[in-house]
Amino acid sequence: MxxxxxxxxxxxxxxxxxxxxxxxxxxxxxxxxxxxxxxxxxxxxxxxxxKLRGAYNRIANLPEEKRAKGVVAASAGNHAQGLAFAAMKFNCNATIFMPEATPLTKVSGVKSFGANVVLHGENFDEAYAAAMKFKEEKQCEFIHPFAxxxxxxxxxxxxxxxxxxxxxxxxxxxxxxxxxxxxxxxxxxxxxxxxxxxxxxxxxxxxxxxxxxxxxxxxxxxxxxxxxxxxxxxxxxxxxxxxxxxxxxxxxxxxxxxxxxxxxxxxxxxxxxxxxxxxxxxxxxxxxxxxxxxxxxxxxxxxxxxxxxxxxxxxxxGLVKSYRKLNLVVTLMDKPGALTHLSQIFQDCSANIVQIDYDRDSIKLEFGEALVTIALETKGEEHQKLIKDKLKENGYRFKQI
CATH class of the missing domain: 3.40.50.1100 (Rossmann fold)
Structure with a gap:
């Protein structure tokens, strides 16, 4: 207890x-x-x-003869880094099994402390099963991440x-x-x-x-x-x-x-x-x-x-949800000056264009039309309403994405 x-x-x-x-x-x-x-x-x-706290305390309490055989663990990432750091401090070999989808930052962190990383399985439990098999084969100490x-x-x-x-x-x-x-x-x-x-x-x-x-x-x-x-x-x-x-x-x-x-x-x-x-x-x-x-x-x-x-x-x-970014698909005539006119509306509304894509080949389009996918920096819900109202006033067909 x-x-x-x-x-x-x-x-x-x-x-x-x-x-x-x-x-x-x-x-x-x-x-x-x-x-x-x-x-x-x-x-x-x-x-x-x-996770460093528990992993370090576990290895600190491990007898020297068991440390010499190395340690193994399964982890989604944070226990792995804590254990790798602790093993490095005690000059103990560590092998860590991690799910294949573990973020790169966590994998890199574990490797930076000198541990051997094995990516295995879709989740923690599959990595855990592989680590337990490794433990039996190598007769090393398993360091559980929580139990x-x-x-x-x-x-x-x-x-x-x-x-x-x-x-x-x-x-x-x-x-x-x-x-x-x-x-x-x-x-x-x-x-x-x-x-x-x-x-x-x-x-x-x-x-x-x-x-x-x-x-x-x-x-x-x-x-x-x-x-x-x-x-x-x-x-x-x-x-x-x-x-x-x-x-x-x-x-x-x-x-x-x-x-x-x-x-x-x-x-x-x-x-x-x-x-x-x-x-x-x-x-x-x-x-x-x-x-x-x-x-x-x-x-x-x-x-x-x-x-x-x-x-x-x-x-x-988060930017889209808080009305600080507006993503639109606008249909316009594929002719010289059409994109300039659309851009002028955004300029008049003080909306900054941060990304734009022009498509004239979509099978959804009538001949002579183009689709513009555009991302705008905006200043709130009222600002976005102003932009959409101006587009309607100028006869544009559009949808928000």
């Missing part, structure tokens, strides 16, 4: 290794909900995620830092994948203050732990699909479920759209680069999945290792 003493020992192991990451008030969220809402920024940890006492204790050190900073905190909001993070945080927090609420957040595309929590028995997800790859875990571990049932007060879920909104919000308003899993707790607050009630709340920003391509898609969709 994991206790507060194990977590305090883990904190000693992590001295001069893991950073005591910043915990700062989120002014906009605090104002919106009339509460003191804090962000614990584990995305600023050395490897970009809280391990030392790993859980390492993650629990986050609670010690949070409650040292804000002793009268009322709630901690934590993303849930496999459950190691929330288990460690909840054990430590409840040991220090039994009245504190610990609320978990799952992605709608990986709701196994939420369903299991409700029924008090493991219910694996039929399938897993979410932009929050760090919490995209299909199978529920019975040991973690028992801890979560005992220590966690409530579990909510957020959609990929809500997660994307939180990623963009944290980037734009707080200058934080955060991955999907790292934004889940903030998303739950933003979209009112949590009862705040004029209290002090901390959201765990668990990681920042987001793929740049994914971030670009989120920014693009």
């Amino acid at each position: 994991i206790t507060i003493d194990h977590i305090k020992e883990a904190k000693k192991n992590l001295e001069n290794v893991a950073q005591c990451t910043p915990m700062t008030k989120a002014p906009i969220l605090s104002e919106i909900f009339n509460s003191d809402i804090y962000l614990k920024k584990e995305n600023l940890q050395l490897t970009g995620s809280f 391990d006492d030392d790993v859980i204790a390492g993650q629990g050190t986050i609670s010690l830092e949070i409650l040292e900073k804000v002793p009268d905190l009322k709630q901690i909001i934590v993303p849930i994948g496999g459950g190691g993070l929330i288990a460690g945080i909840a054990i430590a927090a409840k040991s220090i203050n039994p009245d504190i609420r610990v609320v978990g957040v799952v992605a709608s595309g990986a709701r196994g732990m939420k369903e299991s929590y409700k029924s008090h028995m493991p219910i694996d997800s039929a399938s897993v699909r979410t932009i929050a790859d760090g919490i995209a875990v299909k199978n529920v571990n019975p040991k973690l479920l028992d801890i979560i049932v005992d220590y966690v007060d409530h579990i909510v879920e957020v959609s990929d759209t809500e997660i994307a909104n939180a990623i963009l919000f944290l980037l734009e308003k707080h200058k934080l680069v955060v991955e999907g899993a790292g934004a889940a707790a903030t998303a739950a607050i933003m979209h009112e999945k949590i009862e705040i009630d004029d209290s002090k709340v901390c959201a765990i920003v668990s990681g920042g290792n987001i793929d740049v391509t994914m971030l670009s898609q989120i920014i693009e969709k």
Whole structure:
């Protein structure tokens, strides 16, 4: 059984290794909900995620003769980087199995610490099966990303830092994948203050732990699909479920759209680069999945290792949704000056053209017509309405995409 003493020992192991990451008030969220809402920024940890804590504590407690045989793990990316860093510090060979779709930034991060990376399977569970086979063949130590006492204790050190900073905190909001993070945080927090609420957040595309929590028995997800790859875990571990049932007060879920909104919000308003899993707790607050009630709340920003391509898609969709970008397909006559006249309308409306494509060969067109696909920078909903009204006044056929 994991206790507060194990977590305090883990904190000693992590001295001069893991950073005591910043915990700062989120002014906009605090104002919106009339509460003191804090962000614990584990995305600023050395490897970009809280996972360093548990992985390092596990290897620190591993006997020297076992370290000499090397270690193996399965990970969606953040545990892999934490373990690779820890193995490098202890001069221990590490082999990490990762899903084939793991973002390049995470794969590169693992390799940069000297670990051997094997890409295998469509999700964590398939990578996990391959890692277990490797363990049996090589007789090396398997370091589980969440179902391990030392790993859980390492993650629990986050609670010690949070409650040292804000002793009268009322709630901690934590993303849930496999459950190691929330288990460690909840054990430590409840040991220090039994009245504190610990609320978990799952992605709608990986709701196994939420369903299991409700029924008090493991219910694996039929399938897993979410932009929050760090919490995209299909199978529920019975040991973690028992801890979560005992220590966690409530579990909510957020959609990929809500997660994307939180990623963009944290980037734009707080200058934080955060991955999907790292934004889940903030998303739950933003979209009112949590009862705040004029209290002090901390959201765990668990990681920042987001793929740049994914971030670009989120920014693009966010600009369109917030009426700062307008994408149109306009039909016009294919003759000299037609495009100039269309451009003049946009100029008169003070809309900046950022991308344009001209198609005269589409089979959907009548002879003598052309399609212009155009992207505009705009200044809000009213500005976009003005542009569309002007196009109608000038007789243009168009559709928004």
